[in-house]
Amino acid sequence: MDLKKVSRQHLEMDRFFTGGFTIKGRQSSPDRAGDDKDAEEVIRQLEDIAQQVRQCHKCELASTRTNAVPGQGNPQARIFFIGEAPGADEDAQGQPFVGRAGQLLDKIITAMGLRRQDVYIGNILKCRPPDNRDPRPEEVISCLPYLQQQIELINPEIIVALGAHAARTLLETNKPIGQLRGRFQQYYPGLGKAAIKLMATYHPAYLLRSYSHENRARVWEDMKKVLTELSLPVPDH
Ligand code: URA
Numbered sequence: 001m002d003l004k005k006v007s008r009q010h011l012e013m014d015r016f017f018t019g020g021f022t023i024k025g026r027q028s029s030p031d032r033a034g035d036d037k038d039a040e041e042v043i044r045q046l047e048d049i050a051q052q053v054r055q056c057h058k059c060e061l062a063s064t065r066t067n068a069v070p071g072q073g074n075p076q077a078r079i080f081f082i083g084e085a086p087g088a089d090e091d092a093q094g095q096p097f098v099g100r101a102g103q104l105l106d107k108i109i110t111a112m113g114l115r116r117q118d119v120y121i122g123n124i125l126k127c128r129p130p131d132n133r134d135p136r137p138e139e140v141i142s143c144l145p146y147l148q149q150q151i152e153l154i155n156p157e158i159i160v161a162l163g164a165h166a167a168r169t170l171l172e173t174n175k176p177i178g179q180l181r182g183r184f185q186q187y188y189p190g191l192g193k194a195a196i197k198l199m200a201t202y203h204p205a206y207l208l209r210s211y212s213h214e215n216r217a218r219v220w221e222d223m224k225k226v227l228t229e230l231s232l233p234v235p236d237h
Contacts (some may be wrong), residue, residue: 042075042153049149053126058142061127067094071122071150078230079114080156081105082147083203084165085125085135096121097204104204105162112223113235120154122147124169140169151196152189158226159187159196163203170198177202181222184229199226 050070056062069086072095081097089099097105109116125135125143151159161167164177170187171180177200186195201222207215220237227234 039076045153046071046075046150049146049153053146056126056143056146059127059139061125061129061139064130065127066091068126069094069096069123069128070126070146071120072096073116073120073122074118075120075154077118077120077154078157079118079160079226080120080122080151080154080158081109081160081162082166082170083121083123083162085123085132086128087132087205088128091128096123100208101203101205104208108204108219108223111220111235111237112227113233120150120156122150124166135165144169148189151187152193156196157230159198160222160226161198161200163206166203167198167200171200181218182225184225197229199223 053068053070056068062068069090073080083097083101086096087099087101089102090096096102105121106116109119124147125139126146127143129135129139159170161170161180164180167177167180167185168174171185173180180200181202184197184199187198188195199222201219202215207219224234
């Protein structure tokens with residue numbers, strides 16, 4: 001591996017996602033909080049779910065985790081970022097996206113003119129699979145109800161599915177991420193509930209592994225669509 005090239009690419013990516021952007025305005029709407037529930041009730045119920053997650057023993061991952069990672073962010077978020085599962089750093093700290101992929105996600109959020117505290121961040125699985133192996137179907141089945149309840153409570157306007165696993169799980173499809181990203185899809189929260197727009201994009205860990213201008217530009221194109229859909233300013237690059 002050409003280390004110099006890799007570090008130059010990472011520096012370039014850093015600059016792209018952080019360079020020259022100011023945080024413009026408050027990005028979440030104070031009047032929104034999961035349907036008609038008031039914000040305090042949403043916070044209370046989210047904490048309730050977090051407690052259930054921390055005590056959960058529905059699958060084998062409970063025996064290998066250090067900390068469960070329920071999710072984090074603004075209970076009134078307009079955007080809910082959803083990844084696959086906690087990694088080693090997240091397992092150690094009990095918070096989502098705090099390792100290298102998380103640092104890149106932070107840069108993407110900053111490039112969008114937002115702050116981490118404006119959005120909500122969670123995962124399909126709340127516990128780390130050993131050695132970061134792929135989630136197993138029975139684990140997803142056990143864990144998904146927590147995420148479904150979080151989505152219902154937060155009621156985001158847009159879900160951003162980070163990577164193939166999150167996108168396929170939420171959209172109930174096996175299509176490759178290349179076919180799912182780039183245009184809005186519909187996430188169906190359940191019978192009688194309105195669909196939520198979902199933008200799938202590449203996982204930050206994939207961007208770190210497979211750095212290319214094209215992949216970076218694709219993620220930025222996807223995020224610009226999210227901002228436009230929310231009538232938020234789109235920072236130039
Ligand atoms: N990758 C994920 O999908 N989620 C995290 O929380 C961290 C890394």
